[in-house]
Amino acid sequence: MANSAPVTPVAPVGVLERLDDVLSMPVLNRVILIVTLLAMAGHFILMFAGTFGWPEMVLGQRTADLPLFVLFIVGGLPILAQLAIKLLRREMGADFLAAISFVTGVILAEYLAASLIILMLTGGQVLESFAMRKASSALNALARRMPSVAHRKDPDGEVSDIALDEVEIGDLIAVFPHETAPVDGVVVDGHGSMDESYLTGEPYVVAKAPGTNVLSGAINGEAVLIIRAEKRARDSRYAQIMNVMAEAEQKRPHIRRLGDQIGAWFAPAALLFAILVGYLSDDSSRFLAVLVVATPCPLLIAIPITVMSAISIAARRGIVVRDPTVLERLPTCQTAIFDKTGTLTYGRPELVEILPGPDMDGELVLRLAASLERYSKHPLASAVLAAAQDRKLPLDAVNHASEKPGQGLRGRADGHEVTVTHRNKLMKSDPDIARLLPETSAGLECVVLIDGKYGATFRFRDAPRAEGESFVGHLGAIHHFKKVMLLSGDRESEVSYLSNLLGISESLASQSPEQKVAIVRDEAARAPTLFMGDGINDAPALAVATVGIAFGKESAVTADAAGAVIPEASLVTVDELLHISMAMRRILLQSVIGGMVLSIVAMGFAAAGYITPVAGALLQEGIDVIAIVNALRLALKHDIDADIHDD
Numbered sequence: 001m002a003n004s005a006p007v008t009p010v011a012p013v014g015v016l017e018r019l020d021d022v023l024s025m026p027v028l029n030r031v032i033l034i035v036t037l038l039a040m041a042g043h044f045i046l047m048f049a050g051t052f053g054w055p056e057m058v059l060g061q062r063t064a065d066l067p068l069f070v071l072f073i074v075g076g077l078p079i080l081a082q083l084a085i086k087l088l089r090r091e092m093g094a095d096f097l098a099a100i101s102f103v104t105g106v107i108l109a110e111y112l113a114a115s116l117i118i119l120m121l122t123g124g125q126v127l128e129s130f131a132m133r134k135a136s137s138a139l140n141a142l143a144r145r146m147p148s149v150a151h152r153k154d155p156d157g158e159v160s161d162i163a164l165d166e167v168e169i170g171d172l173i174a175v176f177p178h179e180t181a182p183v184d185g186v187v188v189d190g191h192g193s194m195d196e197s198y199l200t201g202e203p204y205v206v207a208k209a210p211g212t213n214v215l216s217g218a219i220n221g222e223a224v225l226i227i228r229a230e231k232r233a234r235d236s237r238y239a240q241i242m243n244v245m246a247e248a249e250q251k252r253p254h255i256r257r258l259g260d261q262i263g264a265w266f267a268p269a270a271l272l273f274a275i276l277v278g279y280l281s282d283d284s285s286r287f288l289a290v291l292v293v294a295t296p297c298p299l300l301i302a303i304p305i306t307v308m309s310a311i312s313i314a315a316r317r318g319i320v321v322r323d324p325t326v327l328e329r330l331p332t333c334q335t336a337i338f339d340k341t342g343t344l345t346y347g348r349p350e351l352v353e354i355l356p357g358p359d360m361d362g363e364l365v366l367r368l369a370a371s372l373e374r375y376s377k378h379p380l381a382s383a384v385l386a387a388a389q390d391r392k393l394p395l396d397a398v399n400h401a402s403e404k405p406g407q408g409l410r411g412r413a414d415g416h417e418v419t420v421t422h423r424n425k426l427m428k429s430d431p432d433i434a435r436l437l438p439e440t441s442a443g444l445e446c447v448v449l450i451d452g453k454y455g456a457t458f459r460f461r462d463a464p465r466a467e468g469e470s471f472v473g474h475l476g477a478i479h480h481f482k483k484v485m486l487l488s489g490d491r492e493s494e495v496s497y498l499s500n501l502l503g504i505s506e507s508l509a510s511q512s513p514e515q516k517v518a519i520v521r522d523e524a525a526r527a528p529t530l531f532m533g534d535g536i537n538d539a540p541a542l543a544v545a546t547v548g549i550a551f552g553k554e555s556a557v558t559a560d561a562a563g564a565v566i567p568e569a570s571l572v573t574v575d576e577l578l579h580i581s582m583a584m585r586r587i588l589l590q591s592v593i594g595g596m597v598l599s600i601v602a603m604g605f606a607a608a609g610y611i612t613p614v615a616g617a618l619l620q621e622g623i624d625v626i627a628i629v630n631a632l633r634l635a636l637k638h639d640i641d642a643d644i645h646d647d
Contacts, residue, residue: 019085032075033122040115042067068111075118076102100271101291105613108288116617117292146217146238150182151175153226164233171229181218184236185227187211192223266596270294270603277607285613289606292616293599303588309634310584317576318568326547326563328588330581332528333547336481337520339533340488340498342569343551344468347534349380349460351387355438357454365456367393369420369448371413375401376420380446383460419449423457441493462490464498471571472502479578482527487511487519489537516541534569549574587634595627 022028046064083099098121105114149161151174159174167173167183175181181194193207196218208214214227217238233239274294278287307324314321321327341347356362370388373381375398388395401411408421426447427434436454437447448455465471475481486499486507495509508519520541523529531538531545539561542548550562551569566573602619605611611619 019081028078029122029126032078032118033126035074036071036115036119036122039067039071040112040119043112043115065111068115071115071118072106072111075122076106076114079118079121101288101294104284104288104291108284108613110285110288110613112614112617116614116620120620147180147182150233167229167233169229169232173227173229175214175220175225175227177220177222177224179220181214181216181220181227182236183216183227183229183233184231185214185229187214187225188228189226190224192225193221194218194225195221273603273607281607281609283609286607286609288613289611289616290603292613293602293606293611293620303592303631305628306584306588306591306631306634309632310580313634314564314577314580317573317580318566319573319577319580320565320567321563322565323563326549327581327584329528330530330547330578331479331585333530334481334527335483335485335523335529336475337485337487337523337529337531337541337545338504339531339538340486340490340495341462342534343532344472344486344498344502344571345462345464347462349383349444350463351383351458352461352463353459355457355459357436357456360450360453360455362456363391363393365448365450366391366458368396368413368416368418368450368455369458371396371398372401372409372411372418372420374398375411376403376409380444380458380460384458417449417451418455419452421447421449423447461497462494464501465571467571469502471575472504474575479582481530483523485519485523487516487541513537513540517544520545532574549577584634587631591627591630594630595623598623598626 043064046067079099079102083103086099098117102114102117102121105111105117146164148164150164150167150171151159152162152167153159153172153174164182172188173182173185187208187210189210191207191209194214196206196215206212206218208221208225213230214225215238216231216233216236270291271294274287274290277290278284281287307327310327311321311324314327338344351366354362354366356365366384366388370384370393373384374395396414399412401409403409408419408425410417410419412418423434423437423440423445426437433449433454438457441459444460446458446460448458472484475484483506484504486495486502486504488495488507488509489511490509492509495507499505499507508515511519516538517540520529520531521544524544524546528546530547530549531541532549532551533539533542534551538550542550542561547564548562550565564577566577599620602611602616602623606616
């Protein structure tokens with residue numbers, strides 16, 4: 001007889017998680033809270049009905065308890081189900097002790113006390129539902145950003161739409177203005193530019209001409225480009241980032257809430273003490289009284305209120321907190337990792353240096369070049385124009401402006417023949433002039449010729465944020481970060497320049513999304529880690545960091561992967577978020593620890609028999625009020641003591 005394969009039981013984890021999600025639904029919690037309030041109101045009305053002259057038939061304790069029995073069915077059964085789930089998961093959190101107290105109260109016929117516990121539990125859950133907002137999936141945002149169809153150009157010149165999965169290697173694909181490139185490819189027709197910054201980390205719009213490469217996910221400029229597909233959609237760069245993002249989401253770090261951390265040791269300790277009191281006194285009501293006053297309601301109520309207050313004050317500063325655990329974990333972070341482009345820099349090139357040739361006036365060269373750059377789509381044209389405007393230089397009329405791939409920008413301005421080209425092109429076409437050029441350096445540059453003579457070399461950089469140096473410098477002293485890193489997809493020269501400028505000792509350049517994820521995950525395994533970035537290439541790293549902060553409002557993908565979003569990118573706002581989280585954690589600990597100390601004192605009186613279960617429940621409510629009032633201090637706070645300020 002052949003051995004039959006053993007039947008593998010279906011793991012109950014998935015079922016438990018789904019059931020827990022249903023029982024934790026905000027709508028269900030709100031319904032239970034409403035039923036609780038109505039049932040308790042009905043209980044007190046029936047209990048004191050005699051004072052209103054009601055008939056004797058509706059009087060009496062048993063009749064007054066009927067609304068509470070309804071409550072136990074509507075609200076008690078979900079509590080029992082959640083208790084069973086926690087037992088199966090071997091979890092001992094703050095609400096576990098409250099659930100035990102509820103069950104004990106029902107068994108001992110302390111119905112009012114049991115009802116008050118339901119009020120505590122559902123009230124805390126409803127409050128937390130306001131504080132918590134489930135982030136939308138970053139993978140869905142990635143998928144939404146990509147086009148669902150591609151425009152294939154047939155041999156006869158006709159363009160037709162096909163599904164993205166139908167694109168084959170070698171197909172000619174039209175990318176219309178402002179569309180997203182559907183696949184990796186090479187330009188075969190058209191001249192324009194594409195924004196690849198969110199994919200590569202490079203801060204500049206990239207000029208495109210026949211022969212240049214195109215990355216899937218790049219945003220086209222104002223010209224139609226015809227590209228030849230070099231990869232299928234599933235194998236293109238954007239799909240690779242999606243795969244990395246999927247893996248990152250599956251491996252998000254599990255972060256225990258502060259309430260769960262404290263409740264994990266307090267709940268079993270209080271339960272053991274209550275059992276000991278009940279055993280030694282041989283009085284079940286003392287057991288229940290100890291449990292009721294020991295129920296850590298500051299963990300269940302004060303924490304959500306404190307978090308809500310912090311989210312509110314953050315919103316007033318333009319900060320969107322998507323995951324409240326960010327506020328709890330941010331003060332504990334010891335490693336800060338920053339993306340470069342758009343995070344520590346503004347993400348746009350600036351003309352930082354003009355090196356004029358012999359007998360040339362730098363401002364004259366800039367005026368003539370800017371006059372010509374008005375007719376260029378080159379990524380550096382706007383930087384030249386901005387520099388001329390800052391210097392209030394008048395622009396000249398231009399004749400015969402032309403820009404051909406590989407030949408640079410040419411035209412005639414103020415009677416001069418002006419050419420804007422590149423060092424490498426000049427070295428091939430005119431070595432004599434090339435010998436006059438200054439030595440190469442980090443960053444981008446262009447060369448300007450005036451009437452065939454060397455005019456000047458313009459050097460450009462992605463300008464660092466004005467507050468960058470002071471922000472990085474105070475992270476260790478004020479916010480207790482032990483390590484600061486710069487992680488970028490940009491070139492080594494640019495990354496090294498910026499890290500030296502800002503005083504960052506560790507930096508890595510030319511990093512792919514896969515490499516960023518590996519580095520951030522490795523650092524997060526050593527110590528709680530903050531990662532900040534703004535591009536799609538940063539989304540997977542944001543997902544695996546202990547705390548992820550997204551900059552800017554252009555990328556929905558990055559925002560979905562992060563725990564907090566700062567739409568109007570500013571390091572000053574980041575500093576405010578750090579201080580908000582510090583204030584929240586300080587007030588939260590005050591409320592929780594203070595409330596629990598009062599609960600411990602009350603446990604002693606309950607153990608001695610001075611506090612009944614109902615009195616204990618009312619006393620616990622009083623402790624809750626004290627904790628809540630303290631928690632609300634953050635909501636009333638108007639000033640954030642930030643260390644850096646906008647210039």
